[in-house]
Amino acid sequence: MNIQNRIVSVDIFRGLTIVLMILVNNPGTWSHVYAPFLHAPWHGYTPTDLVFPFFLFIVGCSIVFAYQHKPVDASTYKKIAIRALKLIGLGLFLGAFTIHFPFFKDFENIRFPGVLQRIGVVFFFASILFINFNWKTLVGICAFLLIGYWLLMGFVPVNGMAPTFERAPNNMANYLDVLVFGSHSYKADYDPEGLLSTLPSIATALLGIFTGLILRSKRAKKEMLLIGMGFSMLVVGYVWDLFFPINKALWSSSFVMVTAGWANIILGLIYYFSDVKGIKFGSIFKYAGANAIVLYFLSSFISKIMGLVKVDGDTSLKAWLFNTVYVQDFLAMETSSLLYGLSLVSFYVLLGYILYRKKIFIKV
Known part of the structure; x- marks a missing residue:
């Protein structure tokens, strides 16, 4: 599809969805997560349960x-x-x-x-x-x-x-x-x-x-x-x-x-x-959506490595980073966990922006 014929809303929707996929899959700790960022235990649904079907929809x-x-x-x-x-x-x-x-x-x-x-x-x-x-x-x-x-x-x-x-x-x-x-x-x-x-x-x-x-x-x-x-x-x-x-x-x-x-x-x-x-907004999501699968794969792969690499004995690199940087006395653990996830999202959105500006579109 030629760039001038693109439907901007589809790009924004795709990028928003992949950003949410990365966010809900990467809390600082699964022991402390705000309810909307968790899946429903069985029947029913939460905002998190919308994310994967949104991606299949797009x-x-x-x-x-x-x-x-x-x-x-x-x-x-x-x-x-x-x-x-x-x-x-x-x-x-x-x-x-x-x-x-x-x-x-x-x-x-x-x-x-x-x-x-x-x-x-x-x-x-x-x-x-x-x-x-x-x-x-x-x-x-x-x-x-x-x-x-x-x-x-x-x-x-x-x-x-x-x-x-x-x-x-x-x-x-x-x-x-x-x-x-x-x-x-x-x-x-x-x-x-x-x-x-x-x-x-x-x-x-x-x-x-x-x-x-x-x-x-x-x-x-x-x-x-x-x-x-x-x-x-x-x-x-x-x-x-x-x-x-x-x-x-x-x-x-x-x-x-x-x-x-x-x-x-x-x-x-x-x-x-x-x-x-013609209101211009959501470009940050458009950048992420241009390489959606690549960003999702990288986020999953890197997070897996961070969970497997051990520092200070049996502590994973992810747990060490979370406890050292994000866990603070003045923050609720759920807030710390969310901030960790938002930090990861920011990194991958920045990566998506760099790829987009350099016109690097990796098709899977």
Whole structure:
């Protein structure tokens, strides 16, 4: 997409999302975190639970910008597949890396699912669907994924037991994660980026595709349409919550609708002020969004190293830095923890700015 034809609000939204992803993943200590920066224990959602679906949503928008006029041929399929495999590979590397020779964990301790792996899988299937079907067919596929997932989770017996949406062995998503991944999951009994919940996460990207199509269209009052769609999705999501609880770990169908609703509302507002009114703001997020995956990967990789490197005996480099610089008698521990995260965010935003100014855009 040519720079003069870029939709500024999409760049700002992407950058804002990646900044929040880095922030919520990097508190000074997980023992002291303000509630809005934590995930919901199970059902329900917090502001933090919006961040990952927002990123998948904007992945869907970006698919429209990248592939709307691409030929459906072997070359396009190859590019989609290579990018998906790169994302999955980076995610597997993060899960397997350790600082001790031979620099990879024992096979049985490697987590297979993960954030980058899910982004790669969702990008692959959403892109393939987009280049092969029109928007009406995609609406049908999206509805099929969400309704089918609800029916599968809520009505199909699990190992001879009645299904449940709770964190239990007779939860279909949890059951399949244990069955397929075993010790390669985030938790012993489930994975928040698990196998079955990948299906509705594809629907999240499809909803982003519909928004991308609106933004690329010539219709007037796009911001009002996005905001109206957003409120409609919120209503559907909250009604669905009565039957299929809002739950990030399960990526429930109600969760998909509610998070896409908020994404449309926020993006619609940003679009109105930045693209319609021409008010210049949020450039700091635009810089970060230009190399979003790279900044996310670096933040995850460096934080992992800081947690593994030991100083003063068994104290990690991260813990030493946090306790030495950020823990002060006049600050609440939650505030110290947040300041540590904000410091990291500032560093990666600065790095994003430098890359942007030097016109270095690393495509993964």
